[in-house]
Amino acid sequence: xxxxxxxxxxxxxxxxxxxxxxxxxxxxxxxxxxxxxxxxxxxxxxxxxxxxxxxxxxxxxxxxxxxxxxxxxxxxxxxxxxxxxxxxxxxxxxxxxxxxxxxxxxxxxxxxxxxxxxxxxxxxxxxxxxxxxxxxxxxxxxxxxxxxxxxxxxxxxxxxxxxxxxxxxxxxxxxxxxxxxxxxxxxxxxxxxxxxxxxxxxxxxxxxxxxxxxxxxxxxxxxxxxxxxxxxxxxxxxxxxxxxxxxxxxxxxxxxxxxxxxxxxxxxxxxxxxxxxxxxxxxxxxxxxxxxxxxxxxxxxxxxxxxxxxxxxxxxxxxxxxxxxxxxxxxxxxxxxxxxxxxxxxxxxxxxxxxxxxxxxxxxxxxxxxxxxxxxxxxxxxxxxxxxxxxxxxxxxxxxxxxxxxxxxxxxxxxxxxxxxxxxxxxxxxxxxxxxxxxxxxxxxxxxxxxxxxxxxxxxxxxxxxxxxxxxxxxxxxxxxxxxxxxxxxxxxxxxxxxxxxxxxxxxxxxxxxxxx
Amino acid sequence: xxxxxxxxxxxxxxxxxxxxxxxxxxxxxxxxxxxxxxxxxxxxxxxxxxxxxxxxxxxxxxxxxxxxxxxxxxxxxxxxxxxxxxxxxxxxxxxxxxxxxxxxxxxxxxxxxxxxxxxxxxxxxxxxxxxxxxxxxxxxxxxxxxxxxxxxxxxxxxxxxxxxxxxxxxxxxxxxxxxxxxxxxxxxxxxxxxxxxxxxxxxxxxxxxxxxxxxxxxxxxxxxxxxxxxxxxxxxxxxxxxxxxxxxxxxxxxxxxxxxxxxxxxxxxxxxxxxxxxxxxxxxxxxxxxxxxxxxxxxxxxxxxxxxxxxxxxxxxxxxxxxxxxxxxxxxxxxxxxxxxxxxxxxxxxxxxxxxxxxxxxxxxxxxxxxxxxxxxxxxxxxxxxxxxxxxxxxxxxxxxxxxxxxxxxxxxxxxxxxxxxxxxxx
Numbered sequence: 001x002x003x004x005x006x007x008x009x010x011x012x013x014x015x016x017x018x019x020x021x022x023x024x025x026x027x028x029x030x031x032x033x034x035x036x037x038x039x040x041x042x043x044x045x046x047x048x049x050x051x052x053x054x055x056x057x058x059x060x061x062x063x064x065x066x067x068x069x070x071x072x073x074x075x076x077x078x079x080x081x082x083x084x085x086x087x088x089x090x091x092x093x094x095x096x097x098x099x100x101x102x103x104x105x106x107x108x109x110x111x112x113x114x115x116x117x118x119x120x121x122x123x124x125x126x127x128x129x130x131x132x133x134x135x136x137x138x139x140x141x142x143x144x145x146x147x148x149x150x151x152x153x154x155x156x157x158x159x160x161x162x163x164x165x166x167x168x169x170x171x172x173x174x175x176x177x178x179x180x181x182x183x184x185x186x187x188x189x190x191x192x193x194x195x196x197x198x199x200x201x202x203x204x205x206x207x208x209x210x211x212x213x214x215x216x217x218x219x220x221x222x223x224x225x226x227x228x229x230x231x232x233x234x235x236x237x238x239x240x241x242x243x244x245x246x247x248x249x250x251x252x253x254x255x256x257x258x259x260x261x262x263x264x265x266x267x268x269x270x271x272x273x274x275x276x277x278x279x280x281x282x283x284x285x286x287x288x289x290x291x292x293x294x295x296x297x298x299x300x301x302x303x304x305x306x307x308x309x310x311x312x313x314x315x316x317x318x319x320x321x322x323x324x325x326x327x328x329x330x331x332x333x334x335x336x337x338x339x340x341x342x343x344x345x346x347x348x349x350x351x352x353x354x355x356x357x358x359x360x361x362x363x364x365x366x367x368x369x370x371x372x373x374x375x376x377x378x379x380x381x382x383x384x385x386x387x388x389x390x391x392x393x394x395x396x397x398x399x400x401x402x403x404x405x406x407x408x409x410x411x412x413x414x415x416x417x418x419x420x421x422x423x424x425x426x427x428x429x430x431x432x433x434x435x436x437x438x439x440x441x442x443x444x445x446x447x448x449x450x451x452x453x454x455x456x457x458x459x460x461x462x463x464x465x466x467x468x469x470x471x472x473x474x475x476x477x478x479x480x481x482x483x484x485x486x487x488x489x490x491x492x493x494x495x496x497x498x499x500x501x502x503x504x505x506x507x508x509x510x511x512x513x514x515x516x517x
Numbered sequence: 518x519x520x521x522x523x524x525x526x527x528x529x530x531x532x533x534x535x536x537x538x539x540x541x542x543x544x545x546x547x548x549x550x551x552x553x554x555x556x557x558x559x560x561x562x563x564x565x566x567x568x569x570x571x572x573x574x575x576x577x578x579x580x581x582x583x584x585x586x587x588x589x590x591x592x593x594x595x596x597x598x599x600x601x602x603x604x605x606x607x608x609x610x611x612x613x614x615x616x617x618x619x620x621x622x623x624x625x626x627x628x629x630x631x632x633x634x635x636x637x638x639x640x641x642x643x644x645x646x647x648x649x650x651x652x653x654x655x656x657x658x659x660x661x662x663x664x665x666x667x668x669x670x671x672x673x674x675x676x677x678x679x680x681x682x683x684x685x686x687x688x689x690x691x692x693x694x695x696x697x698x699x700x701x702x703x704x705x706x707x708x709x710x711x712x713x714x715x716x717x718x719x720x721x722x723x724x725x726x727x728x729x730x731x732x733x734x735x736x737x738x739x740x741x742x743x744x745x746x747x748x749x750x751x752x753x754x755x756x757x758x759x760x761x762x763x764x765x766x767x768x769x770x771x772x773x774x775x776x777x778x779x780x781x782x783x784x785x786x787x788x789x790x791x792x793x794x795x796x797x798x799x800x801x802x803x804x805x806x807x808x809x810x811x812x813x814x815x816x817x818x819x820x821x822x823x824x825x826x827x828x829x830x831x832x833x834x835x836x837x838x839x840x841x842x843x844x845x846x847x848x849x850x851x852x853x854x855x856x857x858x859x860x861x862x863x864x865x866x867x868x869x870x871x872x873x874x875x876x877x878x879x880x881x882x883x884x885x886x887x888x889x890x891x892x893x894x895x896x897x898x899x900x901x902x903x904x905x906x907x908x909x910x911x912x913x914x915x916x917x918x919x920x921x922x923x924x925x926x927x928x929x930x931x932x933x934x935x936x937x938x939x940x941x942x943x944x
Contacts, residue, residue, distance in 0.1 A: 043705045044860045046901050057900055063705050085897035089866040122890060125873035149859065168700070168859070171683070173869035175859035 002068035007075055019061035019072055020048050030074055031083050031112060033090070033198045034150035035062040037248075038255035039159055042151050047086045050074045058082055087112055092123040093173060094199075095145045103200030105213040109148065128173050137165075137184035139191055139259065140202055144176040147201035153177065153193035160256060161358070163187040177201070188258045188360060195245055196255075206262070207243045211235075216242055219472040222459050224320070224366035224406065224452045225261035228359050229461030232257060234265060234453060236473050241265035241453055251465060258360040267406045267432060267451065273476050274433045274448040281421075281444050290478050293445050294488040297400075300425050301337070301489065304397035310339035312397035314387060316420070318345045319365030320405040322457025322469070325482035326367075326374035329402070332486040334378045342380045343387045344371060345401075347410045361462060364409035366452070370460040391422040399423035402482055403430035403437065405451055414439065429485065431476075448479040455481050519783060520745055520753050522733045523726065524769040527613040533648065535655040538616040544661060546735040550624045551669040553735075558628035562731060564739035566751030571596055571687075571724030572800065572830045573905075574818050577731075581629050583711035584719045592720040593626045593634040594696070595728055598680050598687035600639055601800035602852055603832030606755035607725035609767045611638070611645035614729070615652035619675065621728035623666065624735055626673045629721055634675045636725075637692050640682030649677050684856035688904045689722040690714075691858065702858045703904035724830075726755055746772035750817035754828075758784050760835035761791060772828075776806075776814040780835060791837040795920070799829020801849050802909030804916035805836075826916070841934040842921040846914060847875045853910035864907035867898040871914050878925060881932035888925050891918050 003012045006019075006026055013022045018041075023030040033045035041063050048061040053071035058079060061072075073079065090109060098104045130144035154166045154177065165185045169178045179185055185193070194204045216235040223230040223244065230253035235243045244265050246257035266272060277288040279296075304312045315333050317326065333339050346352060347364065354362030365371075375381075390396050399420055404410045413436040420426050421441040428437050431449045452469050454476075460466050480488075531537025538544070550558060563578030584591060595618065599607040611618060622634050638646050653675055656662045664672045678696055685691040686701040693715050695701035714720020730752060734742045743751045750772035756779060759765045763785030770779060776796065780786065787793060793808040798816070804826040806814060814824060821828050836845065854872035859865040874891055877883050895911035902908075918925055927935035 041705065042860075043903060044862065046861050046863055049901070063707075082897065082901065086862065086901070089862045089870075089897075092866055092870055122893075123870060123873075124884065124887075125870070125877060128869065148862070149865065151860075171685075171859045172854060172857040173859065173865050175865065 002066050002070075004066045004068070004070040004072055006072050008073075013066050017066050019050055019059075019064045019066055019070075022066050022072075023061060023074075028074075030061060031087070031116075032062065033108060033148055034152060036152050036155075036196055036255075039152060039155040039196075042155060045086070045090070045148070045150055047083055047090075048074075049079055049082045049086065051076050051079050084116060087117055088122065090148050091117070092121065093128045093145070094148070095127065097143070097146060097200065101143075101146065101200040102203045102208045103146075103197075107200055108198035130174075130176055134178070135184075136179055136202075137186045137190065139205055140185055140194060141205055141208065142177060143201050143203070146199050147177055148199055149175050149177070150198060152196045152198070153202060156189075156193050156196060157185070157187070160192070161187045161189040163189075165190075166193070188260065188356065189256060189358065191259050191262055192246070192256050204243070211237070211242050217472070219470055220247060221452065221469045221472070222366065222461075222467045223257060223261040223264055224459070224469075225258070225264045225364065225409075226359075226361040227319070227363040227365060227368055227462040228253065228361050229366055229459055229465065229467050230257040230261055230359060231467070232261070234472060236265075236453070238473065240269035240473060240475055252461065252463075252467075253359055256359060258356075258358070260360060263408075264406065265453075267408070268453045268473070268475060270475055272433060273431060273451075273479075274437075274446055275476055276478060277445065277447050279443070279445045282441050283438060285438065285446075288445070290447070290480065293447055294485070296445065297398075297427050297447075297485075298489050298491075300398050300427075305337060305339075308397060310337045311341060312395065313337060313339055314341040314343065314390070314396050314399050314423070315339075316343050316345050316387070316399065316401040316403075317371055318347060318402060318404060318410075319363065319368030319371050321367060321371075321402060321482055322452075322455065323367060323370035323374065323460060323466075324457045325402075325486075326371050328483040328486035330374050330378050330380075332490050334380070336490050340378065340380050340382065342375065342378075343382060343384055344375065345416070346384070347404070347412075363462065364406075366459040366461075369462060369464060370458065373460065388419065391419055394422065394424075396423040398425045398427070400427045401429065402449070403428055403432075404434070405431045405449065407432045407434045407436070429480070429482070431479065447485070448476050450479040450481050451475070454479065457481075519769055520771050521769050522745075522753050523610065523614070523617065523729050523755060524767065527609065532614055532616075533612070533652070535616060535652070535659060538614070542736075543616050544620055546732045547620050547623055547661070548667065550627055550735050551667060551671065555628045555630060558624065558735070561739045562628070562734055565734040565742040566739075566746075566749070567727065567730055567734060567742070568750065568818065569724055570726035570730065570754065570831065572601065572802075572827075574828060577723065577727055580711065580723075581625075581721060583709065584629060584721065585712055587719075589718050590633070591629060591631040592715045592718055593622060593629060593631040594689075594692065594715060594720060594722045595622055595634065595636040595725060596687060596689060596692060596722050597636050597638040597642070597645075597725050598692060599642070599725070599830070600684040600687045600856075601802065601830045601832055602849070603757060603759050603797065603800050603834045604830040605757045605759075606767050606831060608639075608642060608645055610725055610729060610755070611642070611649055615645075615649050616656070617729045617732060618649070618725055619652060619656050619661070621730070621732045622675060623661065623673055625721070625723065625728055625731050627669075627671050628731075631721070632672050632674065634673065635696060635715075636675070636677045637686070637696055638677055638679050639687075640680040642679070646677055646679050653677065683858070684852075685858040685904070685906060688906065691904065692722065693720065700858075702860050703906075705903055747815075747817050747819070749819050750828075754816065754831050756816065756831045756833050758833045758835065760833075761787055761837035761840070762835045763788060765835075770816065772817040773820070774816045776811050776816055776833075779816060779833065780811075784835070787835070787837055791839065793835070794838045794840060795836040795842070797832075797834040797836070797913070799827045800832035801834070801852065802905075802912055803827045803829045804912045805920060807920050839936065841928075841936040842917055842924045843875065843879055843928045843934060846917040847872070847879045849913050849917075850875050850910060853906065857906055857910070861902035861907065863898045863901045864910070867894055867907065868910045870894055871898075871910060875914075878928050881928075883929045885926065885929050888918055888922065888929065891915075 231249040690704040899911040
């Protein structure tokens with residue numbers, strides 16, 4: 001393995017490692033825009049200049065492979081001067097849009113300027129005018145004046161999504177990113193180009209102008225959009241979630257995530273949530289307290305078991321919950337009730353095994369594997385058709401359903417609710433407010449559940465990798481986890497108030513000026 | 518004194534056709550080459566001291582030696598994208614002596630073991646393209662191209678590919694991108710074309726004049742060729758002389774020839790009453806020489822390098838005292854601003870910036886500090902990019918400002934040219 005010296009510090013790297021990777025290994029700072037570890041090397045921003053002893057010309061670190069014995073620095077006056085000018089070349093035609101630019105606060109050009117620039121511009125001549133607010137497709141807007149032509153987005157559509165929608169048109173300082181007529185930037189991974197855009201040239205239509213990024217906090221979590229379990233960061237404030245961005249995990253998702261996964265913040269927010277327990281049927285509903293519903297549920301189950309045996313009670317689970325929740329529900333059912341009447345609701349059996357070749361899987365649940373593991377452990381094998389038969393025969397007294405957290409991935413929701421309505425008493429547990437649940441035709445109690453953003457736990461992805469989620473917000477105070485439901489049913493005290501988000505700072509900007517959600 | 522190897526029969530119209538070409542000794546060197554081992558040809562080219570005639574002046578035989586021995590197909594590309602302002606020598610050869618290029622390519626392909634070649638010709642060269650295509654067809658009909666050429670067992674196919682007029686496609690990797698059907702943009706090096714070139718395969722790119730010269734090295738032997746020129750700059754060179762001389766045109770002289778002789782003897786001197794002000798010796802990207810520097814300049818790689826400029830493509834632009842240097846630099850920078858491919862930031866932004874600064878001086882709104890700024894901007898463009906276009910814009914800018922600073926200062930102060938009779942900007 002070749003050894004080299006970087007700014008006086010010795011480092012050993014694997015053969016074939018580039019200098020920029022060696023810098024990253026040392027956590028040593030090196031300016032760059034066009035380099036991205038998930039894409040091919042373009043070598044065009046010319047910022048990652050380094051001085052290599054014995055070579056009179058500065059070299060770019062992204063395309064130079066470390067050789068044994070190399071002595072490299074990027075802190076000599078020569079390099080600093082070059083990087084300063086490199087930054088200047090990027091800035092001379094860059095518009096002063098920062099106050100109105102959505103990237104402000106997380107713009108690499110801005111960060112670089114605040115670190116190394118902060119001088120008056122040398123250029124007295126007028127800047128080049130280019131197209132602004134260019135519609136690239138349903139998800140993305142381009143501002144060509146802000147674009148620094150690093151070509152990351154173009155390389156992404158060439159190399160990762162392999163859809164080739166983007167290109168650089170014209171040449172010299174008239175160059176602009178663009179799409180071909182009639183072929184807009186529409187693919188399931190398009191918004192990754194917004195993430196990798198170092199400046200505010202590509203912005204997401206879904207997120208732009210909704211929040212200044214410095215008013216958002218973020219936490220690492222796992223995308224619940226499908227069984228791949230992409231590692232993501234969710235951005236939120238006390239109003240709710242605003243966006244989801246991928247974070248690197250070579251085992252799972254590399255650097256990317258799909259655009260469907262980016263929508264998984266929406267069902268967390270208030271407007272899509274079941275906000276309180278309610279009881280009723282066929283559109284006639286009355287509000288309830290959590291404690292009251294829990295005790296009714298407990299009584300109904302106990303009565304049914306006592307009078308007709310545990311066979312009259314059934315539980316339906318989907319792959320949307322954490323392994324911990326499955327464990328507590330199953331131990332309540334199998335251990336406490338001595339019932340194996342538990343069924344796996346496969347939300348989309350036709351497309352369940354599909355895979356787009358990159359990240360998105362047909363199993364649009366984060367934890368099907370966790371559920372199957374739980375069922376396995378308890379030796380539960382009953383097929384779905386058994387439940388259908390029992391329901392059709394009127395054999396189910398009490399049916400508990402842990403329904404969808406994200407109803408958009410349940411294409412036959414209404415159909416299923418009408419099947420569940422054949423039970424005498426239906427306890428419908430779900431985070432979502434749905435017309436389907438409201439159309440239940442038997443006596444139904446709806447109990448709000450927490451979403452992945454409000455609880456901790458484990459998702460097991462399609463490969464069997466266990467990944468943790470963590471709570472970040474508390475949108476619906478009375479919402480329960482399945483574990484809380486199970487402990488209530490088995491006679492323990494219910495703590496229905498969320499214990500999360502302890503220090504809620506007031507965001508004056510949002511409260512007094514901004515729109516919020 | 519002109520020594521005519523490549524241009525010997527330019528004045529004979531029949532030299533354009535295969536029959537006329539053959540009567541004047543054409544395709545005899547090819548037969549001789551087929552009697553040799555390919556490696557021996559490469560050695561002979563190395564010994565001849567032939568250096569690339571396109572601009573960079575890299576030793577041709579050494580370049581050929583870079584091809585890896587990995588059994589992959591190899592490509593031989595002829596760079597006929599003659600775009601450097603001031604250069605027109607290749608055009609003349611392709612028009613007057615197309616078979617000379619074809620023969621040079623067959624010999625070179627045989628030497629480097631390539632079975633497929635392309636002539637990448639400049640987009641604007643419609644007439645030379647037609648002439649070349651006709652000559653290639655003649656060569657195929659006569660068994661000089663295609664399978665088993667002249668019974669030698671060697672196969673070689675040749676096509677002409679016309680570019681779309683971008684200067685950057687004359688840069689060898691830009692040319693390869695364009696030939697691959699992509700946007701004409703230079704590629705990162707390494708890997709170099711000899712290892713991974715056209716379609717990712719080992720590729721040799723040589724200039725028209727270089728490939729044609731190979732024919733004469735075979736005909737006369739390495740020593741015969743070396744007889745002309747200097748030790749480090751062997752052979753003859755075609756110079757495209759333009760600007761303020763009585764007889765502008767293409768002249769073939771041995772390397773090491775005196776610049777002033779080229780101007781005064783071959784080109785008939787300056788126009789009456791004019792004084793020499795400056796010479797750009799190697800195309801618009803070469804740093805300019807003052808009249809004083811021209812006095813002892815010789816046209817070869819080493820002498821011009823010593824003087825801080827370069828032989829380049831051999832485009833000699835003669836500037837007399839009626840020309841305004843501010844105006845000239847503005848024209849040159851307009852060209853590089855227009856032609857920068859836009860890939861690397863310093864070039865994309867810098868070429869435009871330089872052009873704007875000089876334009877603002879030219880239109881009378883320049884500031885004195887702009888003169889230093891030109892140098893600073895140019896300094897930070899040169900050597901910082903994937904290809905040399907950035908340097909090509911920076912070098913004339915730096916040399917014009919350094920050597921003719923008083924003209925720039927006068928222009929800034931007075932808002933008009935120091936040169937009497939020069940056309941001032943309409944402010």
